[in-house]
Amino acid sequence: MKVDFHVHSTASDGTLSPSELALMARGFSALALTDHDNMDGVEECRAACAEAGVPFVPGVELSIEPGEGFDKFHLLALGVDTENAAFKALLRRILDGRNGRNRRILENFRNCGIAMDDSIFGYAHGEVLARPHFARWLMDHGYVQSVKEGFDRYLLPDSPEETRCYEERWHPPQEEAFRTVHEAGGLCIMAHPKYWRRAWKQSGPEFAVAERGLAALKERGLDGVEAIYQANTLRETVEFTRMAAKVGLLVSAGSDFHGGNKPTIPLGMDVAEDTIRPLLSRLNLWA
Numbered sequence: 001m002k003v004d005f006h007v008h009s010t011a012s013d014g015t016l017s018p019s020e021l022a023l024m025a026r027g028f029s030a031l032a033l034t035d036h037d038n039m040d041g042v043e044e045c046r047a048a049c050a051e052a053g054v055p056f057v058p059g060v061e062l063s064i065e066p067g068e069g070f071d072k073f074h075l076l077a078l079g080v081d082t083e084n085a086a087f088k089a090l091l092r093r094i095l096d097g098r099n100g101r102n103r104r105i106l107e108n109f110r111n112c113g114i115a116m117d118d119s120i121f122g123y124a125h126g127e128v129l130a131r132p133h134f135a136r137w138l139m140d141h142g143y144v145q146s147v148k149e150g151f152d153r154y155l156l157p158d159s160p161e162e163t164r165c166y167e168e169r170w171h172p173p174q175e176e177a178f179r180t181v182h183e184a185g186g187l188c189i190m191a192h193p194k195y196w197r198r199a200w201k202q203s204g205p206e207f208a209v210a211e212r213g214l215a216a217l218k219e220r221g222l223d224g225v226e227a228i229y230q231a232n233t234l235r236e237t238v239e240f241t242r243m244a245a246k247v248g249l250l251v252s253a254g255s256d257f258h259g260g261n262k263p264t265i266p267l268g269m270d271v272a273e274d275t276i277r278p279l280l281s282r283l284n285l286w287a
Helices: 018-024 042-052 085-111 118-123 131-140 147-155 174-183 207-220 234-247 273-282
Strands: 002-004 030-033 056-064 073-078 187-190 224-229 250-254
Touching (some): 073 174, 118 131, 224 234
Parallel strands (some): 030 056
């Protein structure tokens, strides 16, 4: 069956509207919209999915504290109540932290001699101005040839020191994030575990380290892991799926689709029914 529990729209840093995503997902067994730090596109996507006959899951992708010894933890909150007051308050705090970070990035570009003006804010279709928007502005104004080059030169923690404009932002603690998602009726799924440590991008994951870390997170409230991810090697998918079974986590599958901002990534993941059924059941998509 085909599903996708990790998808971005124009409500954050994707290039397709929530309605366009729903039309592309015709025939899917499930689609989750997981824009960064906001759920502004959820109702549009929900309505379009209903019309297209696609089972829909409201979601959001949050950057939370990665934990000691790790660098990046993106949490997919799936099946959350969009009107839950505590969850909305957490999103507001996260957005405020993002906006403060963006002001610092903008100042860094100006200090680098790049005259990035307020036109950058027009690249965001909603409240979420993200690093892909900065990278696209750089490309459109002739400073780089691609979004990837914009990230590599300016927008990563390990960009060259002389051009680095990257800034950190506030990340909610793991326990607070898990608790708030659960109070809103959602599931906590770790996205792309292969990126939990920055060094793993080059060396590949240390599977024993990842397994111990996931077991500890299960005790703190993590519900599942995106073991099936479009950028995984076959071994990574096998190992993360094995870990999930061993420590008692749900298996999720996601493309991390961004449309034109990540043009090589197609929408949808082909998965075995037995593998994804427990997640579908927890999301009330399987009788």
